[in-house]
Amino acid sequence: MRFANNPKIEEKIKVVYEEYERYYTEKTKGSKDLYERALRLFPAGVTYSIRFFHPYPLYIVKAMSTRIWDVxxxxxxxxxxxxxxHLLGHLHRVVVDAVKEVLERGTHLGFEHPYVVEYAELLTKIVPGLESIRFTNSGTEANMYAVRLARAYTGRKYIVKIEGGWHGAVDSLLYMVRRFNGTPESAGLLEDYIKYTIVVPFNDVEILEKILKEYEVAAVILEPVMGAAGCIEPDKGYLKEVRRLVDEKSSLLIFDEVITGFRLAPGGAQEYYGVKADIVIYGKALGGGVGSVGAIGGRSDIMELLNHIKKKPRELVFHGGTFAANPVVTSAGYAMVKYLAEHKELYEKSNNIWSWFRRKVEEKCSEYSIDCWATGEGSLTGIHFTKKKPRNARQAEEYRWSTLIERALHLYSRVHGLLYISETKPHFLPSLIHSREEVEKLLEVFENFLSIISAN
Incomplete structure (x- = not known):
């Protein structure tokens, strides 16, 4: 008997949750005290909503390699x-050494510097189709500029994004991420902001083709592997079909590689899947984990719209940022990416470990007769407690059969020394240096959790 929609399993999950909540509060009294102080200072007591989990978040004070310690x-x-x-783990020596060296010469110079030139030269060598690049202060900024570039280059208004796709807090893209009712994702956003945004499901070529025929689309923007939706990978050939359809309609293809960049391969998803985008977006890991950073890049003819020397004001796409390409993040990013490009064996080892993990997760789910599935590509991995294996974000939500099991698993994992985000959709963004033993520990904890909730 499967457990989906079974009232008895829901009651069992509730009992397990309440039991482990007691264990959690016993061992994290310092975090509880800090959270009570934080509640008086921050809305919801946190600095970013996804860092909250029940009954209160942990407060981390130390990190090293693949481990962290709380207060x-x-x-x-x-x-x-x-x-x-942290693709190389916390405080990897090559990143730390690079930061130490540049800090002795200044933190934020406010002028052009050689570190960014060296980094850009490296990136254009290892990333397919990256002919020109500009740095930003975040992935959100990079997404904003990419949309602006696409509209300016094509002279068209409509942007097609993927349902459930997360592209930061950009007004026109903060739409149909978790709310699938056709309204903006946040209060304070006008309907006009999404007037020219069209949403299609991931892994559905037919609907995309229909939309491209009906509308004059400037660009299709997507995550090659969906992140916030639970690390859902593209169907075989899907990205190549998207590329073909976009070319037929003279639209642009934008890859948001904030998560997949440097993770699937040194050249990101473009290298991994053999599909080139017209514009590529970077963030997160681009700065080696030492600061906020992002970038837009791609074809030089598109990027030339940022050239204020050659372009008239009406033709120019504005780009700027006080801390963009600051020497600390560019030096750290350069050190990390150079190391990854020189140690490609890390990818093969990590990808094999996580591919094994995903197979074992589904085996264990079947063994305990619990409806759950593993999705992902490379080291990106998600677990879905759904009636069927989801191929897009809407299915990942609508196929869910429990309202508490993800939260219970998160709490159970915390008590057993494992940490990830989020408690509503288990997915992992590990380093490339996590060991087989550490991933085996994750599987062991997961299996024990299944055993407890399925016990009579």
Whole structure:
């Protein structure tokens, strides 16, 4: 008997949750005290909503390699890695050494510097189709500029995004991420902001083709592997079909590689899948994990719209940012990317480990007769407690059969020394240096959780 929609399993999950909430509060008294102080200072007591989990978040004070420690001295295997920025783990020597060297010469110079030139030269060598690049202060900014560039280059208004796709807080893209009712994702956003945004499901070529025939589309923007939707990978050939359809209609293809960039391969998803985008977006890991950073790049004829020397004011696409390409993040990013490009064996090892993990997760789910599935590509991995295996974001939500199991698994994992985000959709953004033993520990905890909730 499967457990989906079974009232008895829901009651069992509730009992497990309440039991482990007691264990959690016993071992994290320091975090509880800090959270009570934080509630008086920040809305919801946190600096970013996804960092909250019930009954209160942990407060981390130390990190090293694949481990982190909270204020109470509890050690955890970190499967979140600073929101995915630490591809080489916390405080990797090549990144730390690069930061130390540049800090002795200044933190923020406010002028052009050689570090960014060296980094850009490296990126254009290893990333397919990256002919020109500009740095930003975040992935959100990069997405904003990419949309602006696409509209300016094509002279068209409409942008097609993927349902459930997360592109930061850009007004025109903060739409149909988790709310699938056709309204903006946030209060304070006018309907006009999404007037020219069209949403299509991931892994559905037919609907995309229909939309491209009906509208004059400037660009299709997508995550090659969907991140916030739970690390859902593209169907075989999907990205190549998107590329073909976009070319037929003279639209542009934008890859948001804030998460997949440098993770799937040194050249990101473009290298991994063999599909080139016209514009590529970077963030997170681009700065080696030491600061906020982003970038837009791609074809030089598109990027030339940012050239204020050659373009008239009406033709120019504005771009700027006080801390854009500051020497600390560019030096750290350069060191990390250079190391990754020189140690490609890390990808093969990591990808094999996580591919094994996803297979074992589904085997264990079947063994315990629980409806759950693993999705992902490379090290990107998600677990879905759904009636069917989801191929897009809407299915990942609508196929869910429990309202509590993800939160219970998150709490159970915390108590057993594993940490990730979020408690509503288990997905992992690990480093490329996590060991087989650490991933086996994750599987062991997951299996024990299944065993407990399925016990009579």
């Amino acid at each position: 109470d001295g509890n050690e955890y295997i970190d499967f979140w890695m600073g929101h995915g920025v």
